[in-house]
Amino acid sequence: DAGVTQSPTHLIKTRGQHVTLRCSPISGHKSVSWYQQVLGQGPQFIFQYYEKEERGRGNFPDRFSARQFPNYSSELNVNALLLGDSALYLCASSSRPTTNEKLFFGSGTQLSVL
Amino acid sequence: DQQVKQNSPSLSVQEGRISILNCDYTNSMFDYFLWYKKYPAEGPTFLISISSIKDKNEDGRFTVFLNKSAKHLSLHIVPSQPGDSAVYFCAASPGYGGSQGNLIFGKGTKLSVKP
Numbered sequence: 001d002a003g004v005t006q007s008p009t010h011l012i013k014t015r016g017q018h019v020t021l022r023c024s025p026i027s028g029h030k031s032v033s034w035y036q037q038v039l040g041q042g043p044q045f046i047f048q049y050y051e052k053e054e055r056g057r058g059n060f061p062d063r064f065s066a067r068q069f070p071n072y073s074s075e076l077n078v079n080a081l082l083l084g085d086s087a088l089y090l091c092a093s094s095s096r097p098t099t100n101e102k103l104f105f106g107s108g109t110q111l112s113v114l
Numbered sequence: 115d116q117q118v119k120q121n122s123p124s125l126s127v128q129e130g131r132i133s134i135l136n137c138d139y140t141n142s143m144f145d146y147f148l149w150y151k152k153y154p155a156e157g158p159t160f161l162i163s164i165s166s167i168k169d170k171n172e173d174g175r176f177t178v179f180l181n182k183s184a185k186h187l188s189l190h191i192v193p194s195q196p197g198d199s200a201v202y203f204c205a206a207s208p209g210y211g212g213s214q215g216n217l218i219f220g221k222g223t224k225l226s227v228k229p
Contacts, residue, residue, distance in 0.1 A: 004157070033216070042118070042203050042219030043158065056216045090157055103217070105150075105157030 002027070004093050004106035012112045013081050021076040021109045025093030031055070032074040033103065034066055035090040043090055049074055050097045078111075086113045117141050118206050120220035127227050133191040135223050137204030140185065146207035148217065149178060149189050151200045158203060162189070194227045201225075 005024045013019050025032050031050040035043035045058040049068035063079045072093075078085055088110050092103040119138045127133045135149075145166040150158035164171040164178045164187070171178050177190045191198055201224045205217040 035219075040221065042120075042205075042221050043217075044219070045216050048216055058216070092157075102160045102163075105159070107155065107157045 004091055004104050006089075006091050006106040006109050008109060009107065010110045010112075012114060014114050015081055015083060017081050017113075019078050019081060019111060021078075021089050021091075021111070023074045023076070023091030023093075023106060025072050025074070025091075026104055029093035029095050029104070030072050031094045031097040032068055032072065033092045033094075034074070034076045035092065035105075036060075037088040037090060037108070039087070046076070048097060055097050081113045083113050086111060115140070116220075117144075118204055118218050118220040120202075120204055120223050122223050123221070124224040124226070127194045127225065129196055129227055129229050130193045133189075133194045133198065133225055133227065135189040135191075135202050135204075135225065137187045137189075137220055138185055139187075139206055141206070141208075142182075142185065143208065144206040144218075147178070147180060147187050148205045148207075149176075150203045150205060150219075151198075152203060152222070153200050161202070191225075194225075196227050196229050199225055199227045 007022045033048040034046040037043045047066040048056040052068045066076045068074045088108040090108045092105045148163040149161040151161050152158040162173050162176045164180050180187045201222045203222045204220040
């Protein structure tokens with residue numbers, strides 16, 4: 001079975017641009033979460049979606065938005081990119097958004113903002 | 115302010131010996147703790163977890179200990195193998211009706227196991 005897949009794997013943008021990152025969860029998983037990992041830090045929670053509804057939002061500005069589609073795939077959008085948005089963006093899926101469900105992470109999208 | 119702290123950025127251990135990775139947390143509302151392992155160019159992979167109602171959980175070579183009064187948990191790997199060399203993240207679940215989708219991670223500890 002395929003794991004969590006993310007695209008693209010690498011991306012270079014300039015300040016002020018917009019970016020869309022994509023994630024396909026493991027088949028059968030209905031919950032998708034997004035995390036940002038800045039170099040030298042642990043992953044930081046951005047959003048969680050379950051059954052196409054937002055279930056949680058981390059401490060990120062409104063420039064960050066996300067959505068989940070009927071097939072449970074998800075997009076993370078970032079507007080007006082800043083240099084500080086350069087990071088590894090991780091998507092994770094689970095079958096349900098409950099505490100004892102394991103999160104399965106994708107390999108991430110490495111975003112560089114110049 | 116960091117709610118989950120891993121104060122050792124790196125740890126080097128000889129193959130066959132015990133590796134002990136430590137993690138401290140500040141929020142007493144955390145009710146579920148997890149360890150993830152991350153290799154370069156890969157996403158984190160789940161290793162082991164523990165509920166706040168327990169003080170120990172074992173899975174093969176990996177054991178997690180939780181000391182709620184000290185707000186401290188540790189991961190023991192015995193015996194350590196070169197393939198265990200990776201970055202280990204401690205994570206906590208907020209517990210306020212939240213879910214494991216919303217985890218708070220430490221900064222990670224890079225473990226190097228030398229042959």
